[in-house]
Amino acid sequence: MQERGIVAWMAGNPVAANLLMLVIIVGGLASVDSITKEVYPTFPSETITITVPYPGSSPEEVEEGIVRKIEESIQDIVGIEEIRSQALEGWGVVTV
Numbered sequence: 001m002q003e004r005g006i007v008a009w010m011a012g013n014p015v016a017a018n019l020l021m022l023v024i025i026v027g028g029l030a031s032v033d034s035i036t037k038e039v040y041p042t043f044p045s046e047t048i049t050i051t052v053p054y055p056g057s058s059p060e061e062v063e064e065g066i067v068r069k070i071e072e073s074i075q076d077i078v079g080i081e082e083i084r085s086q087a088l089e090g091w092g093v094v095t096v
Contacts, residue, residue: 050094063087070094 010017052066067085074080074096084095
């Protein structure tokens with residue numbers, strides 16, 4: 001029975017396999033300068049989550065002390081379609 005496929009062909013033709021490897025390496029080295037590199041890349045984000053710890057507080061205190069203040073300060077920003085918030089024991093979460 002004869003094996004078929006690219007792996008079997010490359011195993012039978014080591015020169016072709018080495019040439020292909022060389023082409024891939026040279027192509028990668030040639031393109032390394034044209035690749036965009038960023039430490040902190042910018043990307044469009046549909047949602048922003050603000051999480052604030054408030055240790056030892058009840059959900060009511062978190063709502064009054066944190067969540068409502070964040071909601072009030074960001075509600076007039078242009079482009080915000082929806083604001084969701086959660087007041088939990090010890091922390092609050094606002095999703096914009």
